[in-house]
Amino acid sequence: MKRTAPLLIAATVGFIIIxxxxxxxxxSWGEDSMIWFDILAAVAFVLGGGNLLKMNLKKVxxxxxxxxxxxxxxxxxxxxxxxxxxxxxxxxxxxxxxxxWSGDYIGEGSALWWIYEYLIYPLTSTMFxxxxxxxxxxxxxxxxxxxxxxxxxxxTAFIVLLGRTYAAIILTGWLPELAHDAEPxxxxxxxxxxxxxxxxxxxxxxxxxxxxxxxxxxxxLGIASTSLKVLLGVDRSYLGTGED
Amino acid sequence: xxxxxxxxxxxxxxxxxxxxVATPILLKVTFPEKPSAMVMDVFRAIEDLPEGSKVxxxxxxxxxxxxxxxxxxxxxxxxxxEKKLKMYYMALWPxxxxxxxxxxxxxxREYPHLEYGKDYMNLGYKPGNEGVIKVVITNxxxxxxxxxxxxxxxxxxxxxxxxxxxxxxxxxxxxxGDPGTKQWVQYVATPFNKRMVAGATGVQAPQLYPYIPAQxxxxxxxxxxxxxxxxxxxxxxxxxxRIATAKEGLRxxxxxxxxxxLIVLLVILANVIYFIGRRRGDTR
Numbered sequence: 432m433k434r435t436a437p438l439l440i441a442a443t444v445g446f447i448i449i450x451x452x453x454x455x456x457x458x459s460w461g462e463d464s465m466i467w468f469d470i471l472a473a474v475a476f477v478l479g480g481g482n483l484l485k486m487n488l489k490k491v492x493x494x495x496x497x498x499x500x501x502x503x504x505x506x507x508x509x510x511x512x513x514x515x516x517x518x519x520x521x522x523x524x525x526x527x528x529x530x531x532w533s534g535d536y537i538g539e540g541s542a543l544w545w546i547y548e549y550l551i552y553p554l555t556s557t558m559f560x561x562x563x564x565x566x567x568x569x570x571x572x573x574x575x576x577x578x579x580x581x582x583x584x585x586x587t588a589f590i591v592l593l594g595r596t597y598a599a600i601i602l603t604g605w606l607p608e609l610a611h612d613a614e615p616x617x618x619x620x621x622x623x624x625x626x627x628x629x630x631x632x633x634x635x636x637x638x639x640x641x642x643x644x645x646x647x648x649x650x651x652l653g654i655a656s657t658s659l660k661v662l663l664g665v666d667r668s669y670l671g672t673g674e675d
Numbered sequence: 676x677x678x679x680x681x682x683x684x685x686x687x688x689x690x691x692x693x694x695x696v697a698t699p700i701l702l703k704v705t706f707p708e709k710p711s712a713m714v715m716d717v718f719r720a721i722e723d724l725p726e727g728s729k730v731x732x733x734x735x736x737x738x739x740x741x742x743x744x745x746x747x748x749x750x751x752x753x754x755x756x757e758k759k760l761k762m763y764y765m766a767l768w769p770x771x772x773x774x775x776x777x778x779x780x781x782x783x784r785e786y787p788h789l790e791y792g793k794d795y796m797n798l799g800y801k802p803g804n805e806g807v808i809k810v811v812i813t814n815x816x817x818x819x820x821x822x823x824x825x826x827x828x829x830x831x832x833x834x835x836x837x838x839x840x841x842x843x844x845x846x847x848x849x850x851x852g853d854p855g856t857k858q859w860v861q862y863v864a865t866p867f868n869k870r871m872v873a874g875a876t877g878v879q880a881p882q883l884y885p886y887i888p889a890q891x892x893x894x895x896x897x898x899x900x901x902x903x904x905x906x907x908x909x910x911x912x913x914x915x916x917r918i919a920t921a922k923e924g925l926r927x928x929x930x931x932x933x934x935x936x937l938i939v940l941l942v943i944l945a946n947v948i949y950f951i952g953r954r955r956g957d958t959r
Contacts, residue, residue: 448809452866458813465810466817469803476802537823538776547738547773555739563934567692568685571941575949585946589939595877595899596932597706632711635884635896644885 438664444468445662483508507550514542587634594631603627680948681957688941695937699929706928710907714900716893717872718907720845721751726759728844729837732778733859737770740851740876745774746924747874747901748849752778753921754908755847756786756794761833763843765798765819767807767854772800772823785918792831799823804854808862811840846871856883860890874901902928 444464451461487501519542521534535541576582593599609615609623623629660666698704710718724730732751736744755762762782764775775797782789789795798819801807810818816838821827828834836842846869850856856873860883864871873894875883880896887893895904901924908915915921 462810462813462817465803465806468806469801469810469818472803472806537772539780544773544776547770551770552738552741552773555737556742559739559742563696564689564692567934567938567941568688570938571683571688571945572685574942574945576946585942588942592935592939595897596928596935597708598932598936600706600709628711635881639881640884643882647882647885 434667434670437670438667441669442662442664445658480508480512511543511546514546519543587638590627590630591634594627594634599627599631677948677951680944681952691937691941692934695933696930699933703926704929705922705925706932708899708902708906708925708928710903710910711900713887713893714895714903714907716888717895717904718754718911720870720872720892721754721758721760721847722911724758724760724844728758728760729833729842730755730760730762731840731843731846732762732764732775733767733846733848733850734764734771734775734778735767735855736774736849736851737768738773741774742927743876743898743901744849744851744874745777746898746927747895747904748774748778749781749920749923750901750905750908751847751849751874752781753785753912753915756782756789757908757912757915759794762795763798763833763837764796765811766800767804767858768851769800769802775799775823781920792826793833796831796833797823798828805858805862808840808854808858812863812867813839813841815839841867841869843869845869847873849874850879851876852879855879856886856891856894860886865890874904898924898927898931 444467447457447460447464451457451459451464484505487505490501491498491505518536519532520536521538521540522532524530524534527533532542537543574585574588576585593602603626606622606626607619608626609619615623624633657666661669721730732755734748736748752762764778766772766775779791779795779797782795799822801818803810807818816828819828822831840846840863846859846863848856848859848871850859850873856875856879859871859873863869864886870892871890872892873883875894875896877897877899880894880900883891883894883896895901905922905924909921
C-alpha cells in the first residue's frame with residue numbers, strides 16, 4: 432500500500448495532464464491537478480525547511496567537522512524566517528508613526544531588503560564572480576593544443592572570447608562590412624564573414640546550434656520514454672528503496 | 676624564466692585577473708557597441724507593439740546572476756515604459772522578487788507619470804516552477820487571487836479582461852536557468868503561439884538558440900547582448916543616455932574585454948611554455 436498508492440496517484444495525475452493537453456473537455460482537470468501540484472510545492476518549502484533544520488541541528492549537536500557552518504546556517508535561516516513571518520517593516524511608518532517597524536515590509540529599507548541587498552546579493556555574486564579567477568587559472572593550466580581536436584577547440588574559444596567584446600572591432604574592424612543596399616560579391620561576403628564578431632555569430636548560430644538541437648531532441652526523447660516508464664509503473668526509483 | 680612560468684603560482688593569475696577587472700572599472704573605461712541582428716529582432720519585437728499592449732515580464736532570476744541579467748531586465752523595463760506598454764511582472768524564483776522591485780523602482784523614479792495597477796503591476800512569486808506556467812496560461816486568477824502586495828486582482832484596473840497569460844501580446848522573460856525561458860517556450864510560446872523574447876545568462880543562451888526564430892523571436896545572451904540592447908534603446912530614445920544606470924551593461928563590457936583578452940594571452944603563454952617544454956623533452 433505504501434508504494435501502490437503513490438504509484439496510482441502519479442499515474443492518474445500524469446495521464447490526466449497528458450489528456451488535458453489533447454482533449455479540451457479535460458482541460459480543467461489538468462488545471463486542477465497543476466494547482467494541487469503548486470499547493471504541494473508550497474508545502475514542500477515547510478518540509479524542506481524542517482529537514483534543513485533537523486540535519487544541521489544534528490550536525491551541531493554531534494560536533495561533526497564543519498559544525499560551525501551549520502550553526503551560521505541555522506542562525507541565518509531563523510533570522511530570515513522571523514523577519515519574514517513578523518513582516519518587520521521600515522521605520523518610522525509615515526501613516527502609523529507611533530507603531531515601530533510597521534512600514535513597508537518588502538520595499539527599500541525594510542529588514543528583508545537589507546538581508547537581500549547586503550547579505551544574499553553580495554555573497555552569491557561573490558561566489559559567481561570568483562569563477563572568473565578559477566576559469567583564468569584553469570585555462571592557463573589545462574588548455575593545451577596537444578592534438579587537432581584540442582587545437583580546434585582552442586581556436587574556437589579564442590574567436591568567441593574575443594568576438595564577444597570590443598576586441599573584435601579593434602582586431603578585425605578594418606575588414607569591410609557588407610553594404611545593405613548593394614548585391615554582396617563573393618569577396619565581400621568572405622571579408623565580412625571573417626570579422627571576429629561575424630565568426631562568433633557563425634559559430635553560435637551554425638555549429639553550436641546544430642549540436643544543441645541534437646542534444647535537445649535526444650533529451651526530449653529521453654524525457655518522453657522515462658516519463659512513460661514512471662507513469663506505467665515500470666520505473667519506481669522515485670519512490671525510494673522503502674528501507675527508510 | 677621558463678621554470679618560473681612553468682611552475683607559476685596560480686595566485687599570480689588571480690592577481691592579474693583582479694587587475695584586469697578592477698582597472699577598467701576604476702578608470703570607467705567603456706567601448707561603443709553596435710547592436711547585432713538578433714538584438715535588433717528583440718528590440719523591434721517591443722518597439723513594434725502599439726501603445727497599451729500587454730507585456731508579461733517574467734523575471735526568473737537570482738542574485739548570483741544579477742550582475743549579468745539586471746542590465747537587460749532594466750533595459751526591457753525602460754523600453755516598455757517608453758513605449759507605454761502595460762507591464763505584468765511575475766517570478767518563478769523566490770529570490771527574483773527583489774529584482775522585480777528594482778525594476779518597479781526604475782518606473783517609480785524615472786516614469787512617475789506611470790501608475791501602479793494601471794500601467795504596471797507585480798504579481799510576485801508563486802512556488803511550483805513550470806506548474807505555475809501550466810496554470811496561468813489557462814487561468815491566471817486560479818493561482819493569482821492577489822498581487823504581490825495582497826491587493827485583490829479583481830480590483831486592479833489593468834487586470835480587467837486578463838483571464839490568462841494568453842491575453843498578453845508579448846512575453847519578455849529574463850532567465851538564469853530552470854524554470855525559465857525553456858519552460859515558457861515549451862508551455863506557452865509554442866502551444867499557444869505567443870510571441871516571446873528572452874534574456875539569458877551566457878551559459879544558458881546556447882541551449883536556447885534552437886528555439887529561434889519559430890518559438891522565440893530573439894534572445895539576449897549574456898552581458899554583451901545586454902550592452903547592445905541598451906545601445907539600441909538609447910539610440911531609439913536618446914534622452915536615456917543621460918541616465919547612468921541605463922548604461923550598466925555598456926559599463927560592464929570594459930572589464931569583460933580586458934578579462935577575455937587576459938585569458939587569451941594566458942592560454943597563448945601556457946601553450947608557448949608547453950611547446951618549449953616538449954622541444955626540450957620536459958615531460959613534467
